Amino acid sequence: DKASAQKQIVIRYGTDLPPHMPPVVGQHWWAEEVTKRTEGRVTVQMYPASSLSTQAAALQNVLTGVCDMYMLSTGVHRKSFQISALTVLPGAGFPDDTLEANTAHMNTFFELLKRYPAAAAEYKDFGELFFYVIYSQSYLVCKGKPIRVPADVKGMKIGSSGIRMDLMAKLGAAPVMDLPPKAYEKLQTGVTQATFAAISAVYDFKLYEVSDYILDIPFGGGGHPIVINKGTWNKISPQDQKIMKELAMEGARRSHQALADLNRRSWKEMTDRGMKITANKEERRLWEDQFKGLWEEWIKEIEASGVKEAREIFNFWKDSADRAWK
Amino acid sequence: MKLFTKVERGLKSISTGLAMIAAIVLAAMMLLTVADVVGRYFFNHPIKGTWELVGLLLVCAGTWGLGYCQMEKAHISITILLERFSKRVKLMINIMATFLGLVGFSLISWQMFLLAKKYFLLPRGNVTDTLELPYSPFMLSLSISAGMMALMLLANLIRSLAEVRRK
Amino acid sequence: MNPVGAGLAGFALMILLILLGVNVAFVLILLGFVGMAIIMGVEPALSSLAIISFERASSYDFAVAPLFLLMSAFVSRSNIGKEAYELARKWVGQFRGGLAMATSVACGIFAACCGSSLAEALAMGKIAYPEMKRHNYDSKLSVGIIAAGGTLGILIPPSMGFILVGILTQLSIGKLFIAGIIPGILEVIFYMMTIYLLCKFNPQLAPPTPPIPLRQKLGSLKLSWPVLLLFVLVIGGIYGGVFTPTEAGGIGAFGALIISLSRRQLTGKTFYACLLDTAKTSAMMIALILGAFIFNQFLAVTRIPFVASEWIVGLGLNKYIILTIIIIMYIILGMIFDIYAIMIVTIPIIFPTMIAFGFSPIWYSVIMVRMIEIGLVTPPFGMNLFGLAGVVDVPIGTLYKGVIPFVIADLCHVALLIAIPSLSTFLPEMMISK
Ligand code: NA
Numbered sequence A: 001d002k003a004s005a006q007k008q009i010v011i012r013y014g015t016d017l018p019p020h021m022p023p024v025v026g027q028h029w030w031a032e033e034v035t036k037r038t039e040g041r042v043t044v045q046m047y048p049a050s051s052l053s054t055q056a057a058a059l060q061n062v063l064t065g066v067c068d069m070y071m072l073s074t075g076v077h078r079k080s081f082q083i084s085a086l087t088v089l090p091g092a093g094f095p096d097d098t099l100e101a102n103t104a105h106m107n108t109f110f111e112l113l114k115r116y117p118a119a120a121a122e123y124k125d126f127g128e129l130f131f132y133v134i135y136s137q138s139y140l141v142c143k144g145k146p147i148r149v150p151a152d153v154k155g156m157k158i159g160s161s162g163i164r165m166d167l168m169a170k171l172g173a174a175p176v177m178d179l180p181p182k183a184y185e186k187l188q189t190g191v192t193q194a195t196f197a198a199i200s201a202v203y204d205f206k207l208y209e210v211s212d213y214i215l216d217i218p219f220g221g222g223g224h225p226i227v228i229n230k231g232t233w234n235k236i237s238p239q240d241q242k243i244m245k246e247l248a249m250e251g252a253r254r255s256h257q258a259l260a261d262l263n264r265r266s267w268k269e270m271t272d273r274g275m276k277i278t279a280n281k282e283e284r285r286l287w288e289d290q291f292k293g294l295w296e297e298w299i300k301e302i303e304a305s306g307v308k309e310a311r312e313i314f315n316f317w318k319d320s321a322d323r324a325w326k
Numbered sequence B: 001m002k003l004f005t006k007v008e009r010g011l012k013s014i015s016t017g018l019a020m021i022a023a024i025v026l027a028a029m030m031l032l033t034v035a036d037v038v039g040r041y042f043f044n045h046p047i048k049g050t051w052e053l054v055g056l057l058l059v060c061a062g063t064w065g066l067g068y069c070q071m072e073k074a075h076i077s078i079t080i081l082l083e084r085f086s087k088r089v090k091l092m093i094n095i096m097a098t099f100l101g102l103v104g105f106s107l108i109s110w111q112m113f114l115l116a117k118k119y120f121l122l123p124r125g126n127v128t129d130t131l132e133l134p135y136s137p138f139m140l141s142l143s144i145s146a147g148m149m150a151l152m153l154l155a156n157l158i159r160s161l162a163e164v165r166r167k
Numbered sequence C: 001m002n003p004v005g006a007g008l009a010g011f012a013l014m015i016l017l018i019l020l021g022v023n024v025a026f027v028l029i030l031l032g033f034v035g036m037a038i039i040m041g042v043e044p045a046l047s048s049l050a051i052i053s054f055e056r057a058s059s060y061d062f063a064v065a066p067l068f069l070l071m072s073a074f075v076s077r078s079n080i081g082k083e084a085y086e087l088a089r090k091w092v093g094q095f096r097g098g099l100a101m102a103t104s105v106a107c108g109i110f111a112a113c114c115g116s117s118l119a120e121a122l123a124m125g126k127i128a129y130p131e132m133k134r135h136n137y138d139s140k141l142s143v144g145i146i147a148a149g150g151t152l153g154i155l156i157p158p159s160m161g162f163i164l165v166g167i168l169t170q171l172s173i174g175k176l177f178i179a180g181i182i183p184g185i186l187e188v189i190f191y192m193m194t195i196y197l198l199c200k201f202n203p204q205l206a207p208p209t210p211p212i213p214l215r216q217k218l219g220s221l222k223l224s225w226p227v228l229l230l231f232v233l234v235i236g237g238i239y240g241g242v243f244t245p246t247e248a249g250g251i252g253a254f255g256a257l258i259i260s261l262s263r264r265q266l267t268g269k270t271f272y273a274c275l276l277d278t279a280k281t282s283a284m285m286i287a288l289i290l291g292a293f294i295f296n297q298f299l300a301v302t303r304i305p306f307v308a309s310e311w312i313v314g315l316g317l318n319k320y321i322i323l324t325i326i327i328i329m330y331i332i333l334g335m336i337f338d339i340y341a342i343m344i345v346t347i348p349i350i351f352p353t354m355i356a357f358g359f360s361p362i363w364y365s366v367i368m369v370r371m372i373e374i375g376l377v378t379p380p381f382g383m384n385l386f387g388l389a390g391v392v393d394v395p396i397g398t399l400y401k402g403v404i405p406f407v408i409a410d411l412c413h414v415a416l417l418i419a420i421p422s423l424s425t426f427l428p429e430m431m432i433s434k
């Protein structure tokens, strides 16, 4: 009896989202299933909505065992996971409105880790990476006059964060630090005239109530590698590890399906409201010219960190993404 | 005891000095916010990374006054019951309180120092997102202010223990 | 030791030590650490101390509080606050409790500038308390209305409370903000009625001043321009899209500084005193915040809030009985813990059930924000009380006694909001959705 009690492992699993949101629905399902299927040998406790750790502190919290698992965001941690942050690059990401596209996105990520040791090395301080959920593409939502081409943003106050902030500064806009929960207020009062938001967040945070247009150019997606503390992972028996890994596939599927449904619903809402602006070929090209600069910067940065195959990695990612759009 | 009084006086002036710096940084946070808003609204030119910098400056503005706050006995406690106790019990509780605070802030200071060191040695991911400012100096500054607080508490503890012995 | 047991022991010890007179921040930091060490192990608990401390001490959102504090330091050192109360005295001083009622209105107006209840209580404490004291108001009454009125910061928009609830429930933050307006105004009225009743039964609380001829009253209006200018600057700036509520603290401080300087009411020496005093109060506040977040992490890993909310959801009782149980739970938990931590854990579990019962999501969110407000001022653990105790010269026991009538008013107000949901839902439903 004592031996079995000692073997019981409790996993504290944190996310920064409330439990009913699409990226985490599959993760909550997974937590319950693992507890059931391992007959309690591995008990997974969910701590949603930053109740155990915020996204910003998550990396340190997992490394030091405050959390055993956490759903990281590659956008927030782009400086720590430079290669994984490929998903954040504007214009080089995957579509996100079908289960197939989301699955392809996830599979490409795992393939990336398998092919390029430098990518896998980003996770060397953690236990095996077996769970990954994609995140939606960001789009530009604006008020007043529509934004169609890069030149339109000049002189506008645009809510953004991370890499999109850099891009906007380059284009002569006035970038304002902004994240979806607070984007509503800023758009409403006019502190910003436009903001970047994941298509799912546009719907979740009802940004359409305070904006007039959304441009259908994808400005980069995101990814949620779900990392596990190395010590915790190594304590789990191979048989239970196998159960966890298998169930992760179904967990990811559930989240990806829910995300795809939400993203389609969001686009339908925008279209019904007459907010959607479809960029023509020429407009697309103008944006892509800007994006290319960011891609080259990314490649240079990765090369500078000693990874010679940076360009190859980028091309592998971009080609897979392009195939998914077709 | 004479030496101790000297050390204590030294600690007090350092604490006051740190609080003065915190005060000046507070004014800087105010001016930075104003400059950012004015730049953004009137000239379409916000100051890059203001929110990041204001957050980091808060480490200094908000915590470098910790020791001074302790010196002025401005940390909050609830004295409803305490007032009813005898002088001796009061002193004992005071010693316990000071001791608990001393342990708490020493742990924070020590752990903050370790975290600062860890971030200093990290190959990547140790700078802020927009301005790429290194985190470690700000972590170190929090370690210093918690350490200053601990030293003030230690001095208070020694004073109280001496008082017990005198009785 | 199992987590729930460790939790209960930790909470009991926390209350005991705080009531014995150990500094609140010290208790929270040390017990939070020991509790985490028992449940998670020493190593994670140690690193938690550093991770939490740095994250919270460098949080942009908390920067708003010291900046509003600085603003109120300028307002109270120069004559801006004094003149505003001089004006109030001339107009409403002859009524019993007139200045306290004026303070509750001022809290309502300040709430339109400030999205944080703690920041508002600290700022109003600095401005309003010395003035009411000068006019011989009983300190119980003065601190009671400031502590309670300060909580309006999260009911009247802008509001960090509604932003939090909006994130957890995915409701339109714009609609939630609008929903808080009528309940907020009603809350001010409830506080005024409370003051009226308190003064009626105990006239000593608020000595009236002799009435003043209308001519003098009108003449005193010119006293209002500095404070009016400051409010117009901050409220106008927020709603005119010039700056965000978080930036409003810095702007307000700067505005107060400029007004004081232009009227030569601030010397280099007093300017410096304002800064140093704010640095001291900010350190007090940050120590409390660090303690609260360290203890919150312990609270989370005990799983007690999760267990409690799952238990309630699973009861399967009539929806109004469940609602009553939830409210009682929040009142009790809010007396012992940082109410924000309770909300973050419990709302995601309880909210879907309440909506399934057919309650209006917007209305329920307003009730939740009201519960946060109440939790901030219920003894013994009330973040606003702790903060306020740091800026006024009264013992916290007086604060405890002073706030109780207003907590009772809060409960009546909540009962009214529950009885008439349209008070909360009327305005947001009117909002034209494009
Ligand atoms: Na407010």
Ligand code: NA
Binding pocket: C334, C335, C336, C337, C374, C375, C376, C377, C378, C379, C380, C381, C382, C383
């Ligand atoms: Na309370």
